[in-house]
Amino acid sequence: SQQGEEDPQALSIQEGENATMNCSYKTSINNLQWYRQNSGRGLVHLILIRSNEREKHSGRLRVTLDTSKKSSSLLITASRAADTASYFCATGPSGGYNKLIFGAGTRLAVHP
């Protein structure tokens, strides 16, 4: 069962533009995490936001979390061609053991 659902499924932008990806989930969580996957590679952890946090920044990344709406967004500012990848949100459910549930991902293409 997929907890997180990303929107949009695919996004195509020009270099320098901002990219926004959204994630919705269904049950209560301890944390929500975002990962990047380049084609044919493993996933790379980008950022973790805890359930009691509303916003977090890391370099060009900004993540928001709205637990009342069970949703999160990932903003990548001033996108670069190297940001082309698939982005996944993953929720860490309440109950421990950090068993992440991943969404199907957003495919981002950044064109030079």
Add this chain to the structure above:
Amino acid sequence: NAGVTQTPKFRVLKTGQSMTLLCAQDMNHEYMYWYRQDPGMGLRLIHYSVGEGTTAKGEVPDGYNVSRLKKQNFLLGLESAAPSQTSVYFCASSRTDNYGYTFGSGTRLTVV
């Protein structure tokens, strides 16, 4: 500075054959996980372990077995491979709760 290492990277099996996928981490992480990734479905949890000598079932455990005899190693076994097990398999580890995962680079398995 290896992180999480998966072997092999590629494998082709015939239906009914068995094999073991090896995952090794050098970060002294407590938790380890096996996921499979299929097109359009994100990652699904097969089995996980919260410490040496412990294992537990995830979302899609049927047809797989695991062992964690040493803290740094987590083995995934397929006793009798089926075409439905054709997938990309990822191992990941995390320190404990509320930490991000470190992923291996994946094993691409084809069952014919």
